[in-house]
Amino acid sequence: EVQLVESGGGLVQPGGSLRLSCAASGFTFSNSWMSWVRQAPGKGLEWVANIKQDGSEKNYVGSVKGRFTISKDNAKNSLYLQMNSLRGEDTAVYYCARDRWGFSGSYYYYGMDVWGQGTTVTVSS
Amino acid sequence: QSVLTQPPSASGTPGQRVTISCSGSSSNIGSNTVNWYQQLPETAPKLLIYSNNQRPSGVPDRFSGSKSGSSASLAISGLQSEDEAYYYCATWDDSLNARVFGGGTKLTVL
Numbered sequence: 001e002v003q004l005v006e007s008g009g010g011l012v013q014p015g016g017s018l019r020l021s022c023a024a025s026g027f028t029f030s031n032s033w034m035s036w037v038r039q040a041p042g043k044g045l046e047w048v049a050n051i052k053q054d055g056s057e058k059n060y061v062g063s064v065k066g067r068f069t070i071s072k073d074n075a076k077n078s079l080y081l082q083m084n085s086l087r088g089e090d091t092a093v094y095y096c097a098r099d100r101w102g103f104s105g106s107y108y109y110y111g112m113d114v115w116g117q118g119t120t121v122t123v124s125s
Numbered sequence: 126q127s128v129l130t131q132p133p134s135a136s137g138t139p140g141q142r143v144t145i146s147c148s149g150s151s152s153n154i155g156s157n158t159v160n161w162y163q164q165l166p167e168t169a170p171k172l173l174i175y176s177n178n179q180r181p182s183g184v185p186d187r188f189s190g191s192k193s194g195s196s197a198s199l200a201i202s203g204l205q206s207e208d209e210a211y212y213y214c215a216t217w218d219d220s221l222n223a224r225v226f227g228g229g230t231k232l233t234v235l
Contacts, residue, residue, distance in 0.1 A: 035224070037170075044127065044229035045162070045170060045213050061223050095169055108176060109217070111160040115169035 002026035002114050004096050009119030016086050022079040022096030030074035033099035036081050038092035050099055086123045093118040129214055129227035136233040142202040145230045147214030155195040157217040164211045209234045
């Protein structure tokens, strides 16, 4: 079964740090782009970051640049999000998702087709 | 304020057809393909449409997507009560070098 399971969420004070993990199973993780997406309470979805199959390319939303770092360990089938200098506006449910690409003569972006159940991060004093 | 603009709400009665719009710009929808996601209450999002108008396996053909210029839309025909959910459009933005979502549309089945 294709599955993503996040962990590491919790309550942290403003300015603090937290590391989220996402364990992948049922597919070839080393061949997959991966993303983190978050959803603040009562709000919509916000893409946070993504990372290329081998970790050689990473992209971030502007509001987390310099504070968050995405990484993946293909040997452990795991995705991570290191979050530093946390702010109240980072409070959200954080989802990891597989960024799937297809090929039909050329590569095309398929979408985020596998999602975890989410882990909750609360930044508050 | 989201980069992609969606109406905050939409509604319809069972059996009706509803459409949800998604407006962007030349740096996002105008130059990249669009995805649509469905999020049922208290659940993770689900991929509904890829490449503007393609359905992943298992998605009913009641759901269809289209794109024209810098706008896209999602149509749901034969509306059912289980379609009541939030719907989000998404694409890549070349200027921001980031994936962007619309603000989401809450669909109510009356």
